[in-house]
Amino acid sequence: MSAERVHRTTHQVSVAAPAGVVYGLIADALRWPLFFTPTVHVEQLEFDGGRERLRMWATANGRVTSWTSRRTLDPQHRRVAFRQELPAAPLRSMAGTWTVDALTPDRCRLTLLHDFTVDGDRLDEVAWVRRATDTNSRAQLDDLRHLAERWGRLDDLVLSFEDTVRVHGPAELVYDLLYRIGDWPELFEHVTRLDHTEDEPGVQIMSMDTRTPDGPSHTTRSVRICFPHAGRIVYKQTATAPLLAAHTGEWSVVPDERGVTVLAQHSVVLREENITTVLGEHADVHQARRHVRQVLGSTSTAILGLARRHAHSAVTLL
Secondary structure, eight states, X not given: OOOOOOEEEEEEEEESSOHHHHHHHHHOGGGHHHHOTTEEEEEEEEEOSSEEEEEEEEEETTEEEEEEEEEEEETTTTEEEEEEEEOOTTEEEEEEEEEEEEEETTEEEEEEEEEEEEGGGOHHHHHHHHHHHHHHHHHHHHHHHHHHTTGGGHHHHEEEEEEEEEEOSOHHHHHHHHHOGGGHHHHOTTEEEEEEEEEETTXXXXXXXXXXXXXXXXXXXXXXXXXXXXXXXXEEEEEOOTTEEEEXXXXXXXXXXXXXXXXXXXXXXXXGGGHHHHHOTTOOHHHXXXXXXXXXXXXXXXHHHHHXXXXXXXXXXX
């Protein structure tokens, strides 16, 4: 029998929103990267309607960690139980529950419980896990409360779209250009600076200065998870442009018998309080949606266009 001690944490928040709304945000794990600050990416591996298996990436104490979790969804009692199947070191085990209790029709209490063990129960590693759990739990509860209390306006504040291009060339060349972000300042006029690290294969952490078409420059920071065999690169901005509260996206290279389709997908949450500061005192959320679609779309289109020319040029040379 293992000698590791079980450590437990409890975090709670009161939310001025219906309990069903809060439960829905917790149950929809695939949207967590857009809604929860620490979550970078989620892949649903299995789902039967009540139970699911997830691969998750998140930041913890400044590091990007990954694990596989199993979750049991109980909408009747508004409860989600989870257990990490393959915990990230130094964890030996991690489990817990999300529970939403209705207080009134328009207010509820959200409780997040964790219990975990650490391999060897070393004090410094227990402290590291406890700090990461506390920091991430508080961030998740704050994010969820902020979103849920705006649930009536979420359809206006959340925006998803994609741009595509057809390429008559090797999918590998297109993916290679999207992967080699260190070359982007030399390839794209809007990228004025880019620093990145890849300490773990396929996990890129980057900081980038970009200039928008109308002139202003801003700095963003992102985590990118690369899946070369699937032709996918997913990313989450951990520091966003002023108009965005959250920004996630994906580059996908999809070959078929006639060529390659390359997709640039974006999902954002608008930072409502900054709309008039960025776009002028008379701007509203609808103008902000059009502005974000235009700016991000033009940037994506430029990158997609270069990827197409890169692949076509290689084919011509061959």
